[in-house]
Amino acid sequence: MGIxxxxxxxxxxxxxxxxAIVKEIGSWWDKPKEVKKDESLxxxxxxxxxxxxxxxxxxxxxxxxxxEWECISIHPPSSPASAWTGTYIIFKITEKGSVTxxxxxxxxxxxxxxYYGFCNxxxxxxxxxxxxxxxxxxxxxxx
Numbered sequence: 001m002g003i004x005x006x007x008x009x010x011x012x013x014x015x016x017x018x019x020a021i022v023k024e025i026g027s028w029w030d031k032p033k034e035v036k037k038d039e040s041l042x043x044x045x046x047x048x049x050x051x052x053x054x055x056x057x058x059x060x061x062x063x064x065x066x067x068e069w070e071c072i073s074i075h076p077p078s079s080p081a082s083a084w085t086g087t088y089i090i091f092k093i094t095e096k097g098s099v100t101x102x103x104x105x106x107x108x109x110x111x112x113x114x115y116y117g118f119c120n121x122x123x124x125x126x127x128x129x130x131x132x133x134x135x136x137x138x139x140x141x142x143x
Contacts (some may be wrong), residue, residue, distance in 0.1 A: 002111035004120045008102040008127050012134035014064040014093050017100050020134050021067050021091050028129040032056075043069065051081040056089065067091040080115040080122075100134075102127070 010017055025032055025043075032043040045054040055073035060066055069089045075082040087108035094101045104127055109116055 001107070002109035002116060004104075004106035004109060004116075004123055006102075006104045006124055006127050008104065008131050010100045010102060010131050010134050011098070012100055012138055014095050014100050016134050016137050017093050017102060017130075018064045018067070020130055020137075022061065024133065028133040029126050030054075042072070051075060051079045054081055054084070059088075065093055080118055083110060083113040083115045083119065102130070 020028060030045045032045050035042040035044055041058040043056040043058060045056070052075045053073060054071070054075075056069035057072050058068075059070055060068035067090070071084040071087045071089070073081070074085050084106075087106060090103075090105040090107065092103040092105070094103070104123065106119070106123060109119075
């Protein structure tokens with residue numbers, strides 16, 4: 001199985017990055033709706049009718065360190081999100097000197113999926129938006 005991987009160096013604190021992933025995701029990716037199901041926290045995103053509703057089960061929340069989701073939604077085969085079902089998204093946060101490092105993994109991909117490269121590219125764009133948002137919090141400016 002394939003892994004989509006990005007490493008982003010962010011000139012902001014681990015706390016700001018963690019907050020951006022857990023509480024401010026609508027500022028850089030898509031605004032989720034939080035749903036409780038079977039005592040689990042589920043995030044629901046609606047990026048558009050071509051994808052359908054994205055549902056992520058929150059598996060791990062380690063403050064300022066790690067966030068992990070499991071994609072539990074099912075999508076039409078024509079949707080790039082169809083390849084997400086059963087995959088895991090991991091945000092690993094570390095600090096090195098004055099830089100916070102985000103290691104992003106989207107694990108469990110079928111490398112033969114027609115959407116493998118497409119989704120990898122778009123995750124790169126989303127993570128650049130995340131970087132900009134975090135760094136804007138240092139200066140007080142808005143993205």
